[in-house]
Amino acid sequence: MLKSPTVISFELTDEQRLVQDTAREFANREIIPRARENDRNEHFDLELVAKLGGIGFLGSIVSEEYGGRGIDYRTYALIVEEVGRGDSSARTVVSVQTSLVCSSIERWGTEEQRREWLPLLCSGEALGCFGLTEPNAGSDAASLATRATRAGGGWRISGHKQWISMGNHAKVALVFAQTDPELLHRGLAAFLVPTDSEGFSSTSVHGKLGLRASDTAELFLDGVELPETALLGEVGEGFKIAMSALDSGRFSVAAGCVGICQGCVDASVAYSTEREQFERPLASFQLVQELIADMVVETEAARALVWRAAWLKDEGRPNTTETSVAKLYASEASIRAANAAIQVHGGAGYVDEYPVERYLRDARVTTLYEGTSQIQKLIIGRAVTGVNAMT
Numbered sequence: 001m002l003k004s005p006t007v008i009s010f011e012l013t014d015e016q017r018l019v020q021d022t023a024r025e026f027a028n029r030e031i032i033p034r035a036r037e038n039d040r041n042e043h044f045d046l047e048l049v050a051k052l053g054g055i056g057f058l059g060s061i062v063s064e065e066y067g068g069r070g071i072d073y074r075t076y077a078l079i080v081e082e083v084g085r086g087d088s089s090a091r092t093v094v095s096v097q098t099s100l101v102c103s104s105i106e107r108w109g110t111e112e113q114r115r116e117w118l119p120l121l122c123s124g125e126a127l128g129c130f131g132l133t134e135p136n137a138g139s140d141a142a143s144l145a146t147r148a149t150r151a152g153g154g155w156r157i158s159g160h161k162q163w164i165s166m167g168n169h170a171k172v173a174l175v176f177a178q179t180d181p182e183l184l185h186r187g188l189a190a191f192l193v194p195t196d197s198e199g200f201s202s203t204s205v206h207g208k209l210g211l212r213a214s215d216t217a218e219l220f221l222d223g224v225e226l227p228e229t230a231l232l233g234e235v236g237e238g239f240k241i242a243m244s245a246l247d248s249g250r251f252s253v254a255a256g257c258v259g260i261c262q263g264c265v266d267a268s269v270a271y272s273t274e275r276e277q278f279e280r281p282l283a284s285f286q287l288v289q290e291l292i293a294d295m296v297v298e299t300e301a302a303r304a305l306v307w308r309a310a311w312l313k314d315e316g317r318p319n320t321t322e323t324s325v326a327k328l329y330a331s332e333a334s335i336r337a338a339n340a341a342i343q344v345h346g347g348a349g350y351v352d353e354y355p356v357e358r359y360l361r362d363a364r365v366t367t368l369y370e371g372t373s374q375i376q377k378l379i380i381g382r383a384v385t386g387v388n389a390m391t
């Protein structure tokens with residue numbers, strides 16, 4: 001059930017403000033100046049990845065003993081918002097690495113697995129990817145066909161993963177596979193697959209509408225042999241692991257979308273106060289102000305929902321539904337904001353001299369990945385009605 005938290009503060013602590021300022025300055029200095037060229041060239045910017053690792057923005061919610069910064073979810077949201085305002089492709093690196101991969105290893109991994117992978121991932125020395133989706137298993141993730149069979153003292157994995165962010169550059173792939181098709185989702189298991197394993201290969205996906213500077217891959221596992229120590233969690237816990245990762249991943253996407261919304265407000269205010277028509281600034285026209293005011297309202301609403309989800313996570317309370325609410329609202333709002341921002345810019349908004357056309361193209365994927373908007377609605381609907389309408 002959706003429950004309203006009793007105490008939540010909108011005040012940031014001094015430390016949170018400092019992190020927010022640092023992230024804002026980093027986005028302005030390191031991310032924004034590269035965003036247009038990286039987008040134009042479909043360039044996955046490894047130099048930027050190294051900088052994100054260097055400043056501690058990868059794996060920042062991981063405990064310090066494993067190389068993270070041990071920060072709370074609200075602070076994480078502040079970082080992700082700023083990175084998302086800069087460039088959603090860079091934000092995808094932060095979200096996948098931190099929320100999908102690092103969080104899963106920290107929560108479900110053995111001490112050895114944590115020590116082996118987390119310091120490398122948190123520093124950005126290695127990238128990780130999250131291999132859940134397949135050609136015939138998207139929203140219905142539990143129906144995945146990648147097969148893990150026992151082989152000697154370990155496992156042999158064969159299958160095909162699709163749409164995997166960072167799949168061509170990852171050193172480790174978190175791969176979900178079926179161990180016993182008769183058990184359906186209860187047969188799923190998660191594996192930490194070194195991508196230099198024999199039988200592992202990847203190809204790049206090109207021609208995306210947006211997120212062009214993000215690496216997207218198909219993964220092929222052809223009889224990849226792994227030791228028992230590659231299993232993350234227990235056999236049968238794969239679905240639970242995937243869903244817990246998505247609880248954090250959806251939160252991160254939502255925070256990134258708040259960044260897109262804020263970027264749209266900033267760009268629209270700057271442009272409309274500068275540009276004149278009818279011998280007056282665009283901002284002096286009430287219809288232009290309406291476009292901007294609607295953007296502001298939705299940005300603040302989205303941010304409040306993200307902060308509520310953060311608060312619940314930081315309190316250790318259940319938050320799956322509230323995270324879906326935040327992800328659904330923020331992702332849909334980011335598309336509306338970007339569309340409106342293009343309107344404020346007129347023809348200039350239609351070319352990449354300004355960031356708003358990229359905002360629209362990049363925002364578009366956020367209602368698709370980490371669970372489509374329809375799937376978020378089904379999660380929310382199930383929570384309030386008690387009826388599962390997903391299948």
Ligand SMILES: Cc1cc2nc3c(=O)[nH]c(=O)nc-3n(C[C@H](O)[C@H](O)[C@H](O)COP(=O)(O)OP(=O)(O)OC[C@H]3O[C@@H](n4cnc5c(N)ncnc54)[C@H](O)[C@@H]3O)c2cc1C
Binds near residue numbers: 133137140208216374
């Ligand atoms: C750029 C990009 C990066 C991605 N990165 C990753 C990644 O790193 N790792 C990963 O594992 N995946 C990744 N994905 C995959 C993404 O999570 C899936 O695309 C998403 O889950 C939707 O699955 P699908 O594309 O197969 O669509 P489908 O599941 O085929 O859905 C198609 C349509 O049907 C609707 N639909 C499906 N089922 C229902 C239902 N029960 N009720 C109502 N409507 C329904 C959907 O909402 C959607 O509108 C990425 C995708 C993209 C585009």
